[in-house]
Amino acid sequence: MKQQSPMLRLWELGEGQQGGLKRAVLSAVVGVLFGMLPYFAAAQIILGLLKGEQSMQYYLIWCVVALVGFLLRATLYSLALSQSHKATFAILKSIRERVLEKLPKMPLGTILDTSSGQMKQIIVDQVESMERPLAHLLPEMTANVLGPVCILIYLFVLDWRMALLSMVSIPVGMAFMMAVMAGYGKQYEGSVKTTQAMNSAIVEYIGGIEVIKAFNQGKQSYARFSDSVKANASYFYHWMKSCQMPVSLARAISPTTMITILPVGWLLYTGGSLPIETFITTIVLSLGIAGPLLAAMDFVDSLAKVGTIVGSVDAILNGAEQDHGEASVEFRGRDIKLSHVSFGYHADKEVLHDVSLTIPAGSMTAFVGPSGSGKSTIAKLIAGFWDVTSGSITLGGQDLKRVPLKQLYDQVAFVSQDNYLFDESIRENIRMGRPAATDAEVEAVAKAAGCDAFIRGLERGYDTVVGGGGAHLSGGERQRIAIARAMLKDAPIVVLDEATAYIDPENEAVVQQAVGKLVAGKTVLVIAHRLSTITGADQIVVVNGGRIQDAGTHEELLKNCPLYQEMWRAHMGAKEGEQA
Numbered sequence: 001m002k003q004q005s006p007m008l009r010l011w012e013l014g015e016g017q018q019g020g021l022k023r024a025v026l027s028a029v030v031g032v033l034f035g036m037l038p039y040f041a042a043a044q045i046i047l048g049l050l051k052g053e054q055s056m057q058y059y060l061i062w063c064v065v066a067l068v069g070f071l072l073r074a075t076l077y078s079l080a081l082s083q084s085h086k087a088t089f090a091i092l093k094s095i096r097e098r099v100l101e102k103l104p105k106m107p108l109g110t111i112l113d114t115s116s117g118q119m120k121q122i123i124v125d126q127v128e129s130m131e132r133p134l135a136h137l138l139p140e141m142t143a144n145v146l147g148p149v150c151i152l153i154y155l156f157v158l159d160w161r162m163a164l165l166s167m168v169s170i171p172v173g174m175a176f177m178m179a180v181m182a183g184y185g186k187q188y189e190g191s192v193k194t195t196q197a198m199n200s201a202i203v204e205y206i207g208g209i210e211v212i213k214a215f216n217q218g219k220q221s222y223a224r225f226s227d228s229v230k231a232n233a234s235y236f237y238h239w240m241k242s243c244q245m246p247v248s249l250a251r252a253i254s255p256t257t258m259i260t261i262l263p264v265g266w267l268l269y270t271g272g273s274l275p276i277e278t279f280i281t282t283i284v285l286s287l288g289i290a291g292p293l294l295a296a297m298d299f300v301d302s303l304a305k306v307g308t309i310v311g312s313v314d315a316i317l318n319g320a321e322q323d324h325g326e327a328s329v330e331f332r333g334r335d336i337k338l339s340h341v342s343f344g345y346h347a348d349k350e351v352l353h354d355v356s357l358t359i360p361a362g363s364m365t366a367f368v369g370p371s372g373s374g375k376s377t378i379a380k381l382i383a384g385f386w387d388v389t390s391g392s393i394t395l396g397g398q399d400l401k402r403v404p405l406k407q408l409y410d411q412v413a414f415v416s417q418d419n420y421l422f423d424e425s426i427r428e429n430i431r432m433g434r435p436a437a438t439d440a441e442v443e444a445v446a447k448a449a450g451c452d453a454f455i456r457g458l459e460r461g462y463d464t465v466v467g468g469g470g471a472h473l474s475g476g477e478r479q480r481i482a483i484a485r486a487m488l489k490d491a492p493i494v495v496l497d498e499a500t501a502y503i504d505p506e507n508e509a510v511v512q513q514a515v516g517k518l519v520a521g522k523t524v525l526v527i528a529h530r531l532s533t534i535t536g537a538d539q540i541v542v543v544n545g546g547r548i549q550d551a552g553t554h555e556e557l558l559k560n561c562p563l564y565q566e567m568w569r570a571h572m573g574a575k576e577g578e579q580a
C-alpha cells in the first residue's frame with residue numbers, strides 16, 4: 001500500500017466535515033491579516049511622534065485602526081476555533097463509529113488478542129488526543145506561520161537587509177526545536193506503548209480482583225500494576241528531561257531579533273543608508289515574528305503524534321475482515337453441512353482436523369467429548385464467529401463465506417457459558433435479541449424463560465440496571481435472561497453452550513422448560529457435559545482431539561463407541577455420587 005502522510009490521512013478520515021475545517025482555516029488566516037494592523041499602526045504612531053506630527057486626528061485614526069484590527073482578529077480567531085471544534089468533534093465521533101462498526105466484521109480472534117485496556121486506549125484516549133491537532137493545529141498553525149511570513153515579505157519589500165537581520169535568531173532557535181522533534185515520533189510511540197501496558201495492567205487488576213482476593217494475590221498483582229504505573233511515569237520523566245534544555249534554548253533564542261536589528265540597524269541609519277521610518281517599522285514589526293512562530297512550534301508535537309494515532313486507528317480500520325459476501329443469499333432449506341473442516345485460532349496450532357458432519361434442519365445435535373476437544377469451536381464456526389481455515393461449512397446449501405455476516409448472525413441464537421449482560425436495564429438486555437420488540441414481547445419471553453418472577457421481585461423490576469455497574473444477578477438468573485434474549489431473537493438455529501451449567505436443582509426444571517420452548521421447531525446444537533440431558537438428541541457427536549470420533553443416537557453410541565461408554569459410566573457414577 002502506498003505510504004500516505006498522516007495529516008492527509010486524518011484529513012481523509014474527516015470526510016464530510018472538511019468544509020468546516022476549511023472555513024476555520026480561512027477565518028484564522030483573515031484574522032491574522034487583521035491582526036497585523038496594530039503593528040502597522042504602532043509603527044505609524046512612533047513615526048508620527050518622531051516627525052513631530054501635531055494633529056490629534058492622525059493619532060486617533062491609527063489608534064482606531066489598531067483597535068479595529070485587534071477586535072477583528074479576536075473575533076475571527078474565536079470564530080475559527082468554534083468552527084474547527086464543531087468539525088473536529090464530528091470527525092472524532094465518526095472515527096470512533098467507524099472503528100466500532102469495524103470490530104464486529106473482524107475475526108473474533110483479532111479482537112480477543114488485543115487487550116481491552118489497549119483497545120480502550122486507542123478508541124477513547126488516542127482518538128481524543130486528535131482533538132488538538134485537528135481543532136487547533138489547522139487554524140492556529142496556519143495562522144501562526146502565515147502571520148510572520150506576511151511580515152517578512154513586507155520587511156523584504158521595505159529593506160532586504162533589515163528583513164534578513166530580523167530572521168537571524170529564528171533558524172538558531174528552530175535548530176534546537178528540530179533536534180527535539182527529530183526523535184519525537186519514536187518517543188511518542190514508546191509513550192503510547194507504556195500507557196497501553198499500564199491500561200492493560202489496570203483493566204486486568206480490576207477485572208481479576210475476585211481471583212486476586214480468593215488466592216490472596218493482592219501484593220503480587222498490585223506489584224505488576226504499580227510497576228507499570230512507575231514505568232509509565234519514568235518514561236515520561238526521562239523523555240521530558242531530555243527535551244527540557246533544547247526547548248528552553250529554542251524559546252530563549254527565537255525572540256531575540258533585537259540583538260541583531262538594533263546595533264546593525266543603528267549603524268546603517270547613522271551611515272545614511274537606512275531611513276528612520278524603515279528602521280522604526282522593522283523594530284516594531286519584527287516583534288510580531290517570534291511570538292506566533294513559537295506558538296506554532298507548540299503544535300509540532302501534536303503533528304508528530306498524528307502519525308502514531310492515525311497508524312493505530314488505521315491498523316484497526318484496515319485490519320482483515322471476515323471474508324464474507326455482500327449480497328443476501330437464498331437458503332435452500334436449513335441443513336448444516338461441514339465438509340473436511342480444519343481450523344486453528346492461530347496459524348501455528350490447528351484445533352479441528354478434517355471435520356465432516358451433517359446437521360439436518362429441525363434436529364437436535366449434541367456435542368460431547370473431553371474438555372478442550374473442540375466442541376465449542378465447532379459451534380462457533382457454525383455461528384460465524386470465526387471462518388474455517390480449510391474445508392467448508394454450508395447452511396441451506398450456501399457456503400457460510402458467501403453469506404453476509406449480518407444475514408448469518410440473524411440465523412443463529414447463541415446461549416454461551418459467559419452470558420454477558422450489558423450495563424443497561426434487564427428490559428434492554430433482553431430486547432437486544434430483537435431491538436424492534438415491544439415491552440410486552442420482552443415480558444412474554446421473560447415469562448417463558450422463567451425469569452419474570454425474579455425480575456419483578458427486584459426493586460426496579462424490568463428497569464433494574466444489570467452488568468458492570470448494576471445489580472448483581474446469580475449465574476442461573478443471568479442464564480435465564482440470556483435464554484429469554486435468545487428466544488426473542490427467534491433464530492432458526494439455536495446453540496446452547498453448556499446452557500445449564502449454573503442451574504441449581506430447584507431451577508433446573510424451570511430452565512429445562514424454558515430451553516424446551518426456546519428450541520421448539522429449531523435446529524439445535526447443544527454442547528453438553530451432563531449427558532443425561534441429551535440422551536434424546538437426534539444425533540450425538542463425540543468429539544475427541546479436534547476430530548469426530550463417532551456420531552449416532554445415545555443407544556447406538558452406547559453399543560459402538562468406547563469413549564461414549566466411558567463418559568456415560570463416569571456421568572452415571574457422578575450422578576449416583578450426587579444422590580448418595
Ligand SMILES: Nc1ncnc2c1ncn2[C@@H]1O[C@H](COP(=O)(O)OP(=O)(O)OP(=O)(O)O)[C@@H](O)[C@H]1O
Nearest residue numbers: 112345346351369370371372373374375376377378
Ligand atoms: N479464543 C481462543 N484462542 C485460542 N485457542 C482457543 C480459543 N478458544 C479455544 N481455544 C483452544 O481450542 C481448543 C478447543 O477448545 P474448545 O473450547 O472448542 O473445547 P471444548 O471441547 O468446547 O472444551 P470445554 O468442554 O472445556 O468447553 C482448546 O485447546 C482451547 O485451548
